[in-house]
Amino acid sequence: MLSFLPPLLRGCLSALLLGLNTLLLCLPLILFSASRFLIPVKSWHRFSTKSCIVIAEFWITLNSGWMKLTRPMQWQIKGLDDLKKDGWYLVTCNHQSWADIFIVQHLLNRRIPMLKFFIKQELIWAPIIGQCWWALDFPFMKRYSKAYLEKHPEKRGEDLRATRKACEKFQEVPVSIFNFMEGTRYTETKHKLQQSPFRHLLKPRAGGTGFVLGAMGSQLKTMINITISYNGTTPSFWGFLCGKGDTVSVTIEQLPIPDHYLGKDYSNDAAFREQFQTWVNTLWTDKDNLLDTMTNQPSQTEPTYAEVN
Secondary structure, rough: OOOOHHHHHHHHHHHHHHHHHHHHHHHHHHHHHHHHHHHOHHHHHHHHHHHHHHHHHHHOOOOHHHHHHHOOOOOOOEOOOOOOOOOOOOEEEOOOOOHHHHHHHHOOOOOOOOEEEOEEEEHHOOOOOOHHHHHOOOOOEOOOOHHHHHHHHOOHHHHHHHHHHOOHHHHHOOEEEEEEEOOOOOOOHHHHHHHOOOOOOOOHHHHHHHHHHHHOOOOEEEEEEEEOOOOOOOOOHHHHHHHOOOOEEEEEEEHHHHHHHHOOOOOOOHHHHHHHHHHHHHHEEEEHHHHHHHOOOOOOOOOOOOOOO
16 A cells, blocks of 8 residues: 555556556457457357456456555445346436546446446547447437527437437346436535535436436336545545545445336426426435535544455
8 A cells, every 4th residue: 555655646656557557458448349340240249248348347446456555445335235236227426526436436346237327429539538438338329409409399309219229238238327417516616606405415407317217218227326425625536546535435325216207208298307306306305414414424433445356
């Protein structure tokens, strides 16, 4: 463990290891994925898809390695039991720092299917990372703005149909879809500008989650609701690389997703949209109350270590 090193050195080391990890593993990842177009055999397609997931999980494991190397990782974790690698999950989390993603990946790696994000179609052209998302079958979606749909009403519902088609490959392969409902990282400035009714959270954007549940039909039955509290100053991404913000508490809850929220058209069904927004706001009220408890818990509470096997 190198936590005795100055933060600047730990940050440089973490950034170097993260960069090398990404560059070295992106090549076999893209090659395996591209081979599916060159070898039109279903058994090979299944093998290459599984290989891509193994590579991505190994990428996360290596990231966990430099995290353990540069910090004590005395995190307080609740709710890691009873997760299933062969289940379909919708995963959400409050969002305060880019560190959130690494923490969630570290905790859930190989416990549930690999996390996948719905990605804007334009981001497929992002250097390296865009091609990695494509190789891992992240669902790329095309969303039309209200202004565009007013001019082109014939396009209504087309984005949902296209995304459903992109998700057809998940009908037989378990998947975990990850979505930050707040849509952006929490800051005091954003909180005031929004006039958020929540003490610790920004207003949730129900549209993204409603769109996911509409596209995935009846496959997603369970939500993994993650709440992260840094119990002090929230670290920036660079601060996290430097080993700061290690007093972390995480609560993981499994919640059933009501059947009547699945397979609906959030964009065009006003009654469903209002009902779904009420459900999401109730989730956020409960999360806000939970954060009150987590941020006020005694500092001498014995931590539970979140280790990856």
